[in-house]
Amino acid sequence: MKEQKYIIKDVQSFEPIHIFECGQCFRWDKQIDGSYTGIFGNNVMNVVKQNNNVIFSGICDGDIEKICKEYFDLDRNYEKIKNELSKIDDNVKTSIIYGSGIRILNQDLWETIISFIISANNNIPRIKGIINRISMKYGKEIKWNENKYYTFPTAEELSNATVGDLRALGLGFRDVRVYETTRKILNNEVSLEELKNENDTEKVREALLTLPGVGPKVADCILLFSTLKRFEVFPIDVWVRRVMNDLYIKNPDETKVNKREIEKLAKEKYGDLAGLAQQYLFYWKREA
DNA sequence: ACCCAGGGTCGTC
């Protein structure tokens, strides 16, 4: 654990604001100077883009270059992906210009599961607050630049929390879900290691759906935003339903739009890049 | 003050 720095020059498809504000992660905060500081694994890191260079600096558990390449998905050609998606139609093209610097992070599977269980029927400021409080109470402290940061607790660490403890941290009705899912994973009723090695996406989804608090939407977010990295899934939430209805379906009452219809449409139009398309559309619709 | 929505899921009908 030592302070390190890594710089990418002439970077393409990398905008910190797009990456950290597109709804895939909850532990990155904008600093006064416009940079972002976040915690992932046992790393505390600051990311800033200056001109066309990205500067990563922080306390890392290993080699910072290797850690960044993995976490920020740096070896993937997003230019190529964006070119392909832009051909689909003008809507997608516009959304891609808007969120041109989005990258899908390789987030820890366990942390992603718990984070998106907490996201259910919740808003982003509150989700971030809950995850911060959980980490402060059950994670490990890391000091950097006079500040204290807290890692997201492991399943073992989080198993110290009772349902009442979780309720006190503000989880609301999600307390039992987090409590029971933690135990199911600790007992290996659902083996995260097996999920990581399973090639069949449907099998992984089915296993995730057995976890309390994980329904179709949360399962798809876990598949897309964690190291499981399934770009073909298409998480449908209120925002995505809204944008898909506005762009294609045009039902006067968006709440009446059939989820199956959206799934079919997404698959037809976006194919195995549906998850990426979802992120550009989500960011575009939510910010604009 | 009051109401509503927020990256849904679960139990019940």
Next chain:
DNA sequence: GACGACCCTGGG
């Protein structure tokens, strides 16, 4: 399949 309930918070 379709409802309604669910804990809590910020914004209108």
